[in-house]
Amino acid sequence: MLPVLTIDQATYDAIVAHAKRDHPDEACGIVAGPEGSDRPERLVEMVNAAGSPTFYEFDSTELLELYKEMWARDEEPVVVYHSHTATEAYPSRTDIGLASEPGAHYVLVSTREHGNNPGPVEFRSYRIIDGDVTEEEVVVVPTLPDTSH
Amino acid sequence: MAIEVRIPTILRTYTGGEKAVSGSGASLSALIDDLEANHPGIKERLVEGGDLRRFVNIYVNDEDVRFIGGLDAELSDGDQVVVLPAVAGGC
Numbered sequence: 472m473l474p475v476l477t478i479d480q481a482t483y484d485a486i487v488a489h490a491k492r493d494h495p496d497e498a499c500g501i502v503a504g505p506e507g508s509d510r511p512e513r514l515v516e517m518v519n520a521a522g523s524p525t526f527y528e529f530d531s532t533e534l535l536e537l538y539k540e541m542w543a544r545d546e547e548p549v550v551v552y553h554s555h556t557a558t559e560a561y562p563s564r565t566d567i568g569l570a571s572e573p574g575a576h577y578v579l580v581s582t583r584e585h586g587n588n589p590g591p592v593e594f595r596s597y598r599i600i601d602g603d604v605t606e607e608e609v610v611v612v613p614t615l616p617d618t619s620h
Numbered sequence: 621m622a623i624e625v626r627i628p629t630i631l632r633t634y635t636g637g638e639k640a641v642s643g644s645g646a647s648l649s650a651l652i653d654d655l656e657a658n659h660p661g662i663k664e665r666l667v668e669g670g671d672l673r674r675f676v677n678i679y680v681n682d683e684d685v686r687f688i689g690g691l692d693a694e695l696s697d698g699d700q701v702v703v704l705p706a707v708a709g710g711c
Binding site: 525 | 628686705706708
């Protein structure tokens with residue numbers, strides 16, 4: 472099976488809006504979904520505690536709150552996203568070295584072209600496992616497929 | 621009684637896939653040594669050069685151990701310990 476990230480338009484737009492809003496600092500967050508579902512359903516924008524154009528880090532207290540909330544809801548991070556504000560939307564060596572969610576889609580958005588302004592961005596997704604980076608296709612759908620039976 | 625330790629996905633290779641394991645120790649460093657005895661290799665992922673790794677967060681009863689003594693943080697039976705890798709990166 473070819474790797475692919477399937478994401479709904481509203482979540483995609485919200486990630487892009489977050490990245491543009493926080494430019495020139497890096498924006499970061501996650502999209503949680505039910506464990507094992509591979510469905511990015513619930514966007515959680517995080518504060519970049521580093522407040523930096525070249526680095527991002529979730530605040531440690533907020534990180535714990537986020538995970539406790541996900542555990543209580545039987546969720547996991549389906550997407551971990553952050554922006555690059557001066558470079559391409561490709562994982563840096565630091566990104567690769569620190570990637571610690573082998574099950575997640577790592578989304579990179581680059582705002583280097585238009586910054587805070589309207590205009591297209593690079594929006595790319597990767598798997599990062601044991602230092603190996605695999606880019607995957609991003610499929611944007613109007614809404615995620617209904618899986619209720 | 622023991623101390624429950626929540627293990628993040630990336631370290632579950634050391635715990636046979638278990639999300640939580642129990643350990644014992646009067647301090648965080650003693651607990652980590654106890655974990656290492658049962659789950660060899662895990663210590664190196666938590667500690668580097670005698671200090672907690674920069675991009676690993678450990679919480680005792682919801683407090684980041686960096687604010688309560690780091691590896692010297694005192695532990696008691698029944699404490700809840702959570703290990704979470706930092707979510708971080710940079711261009």
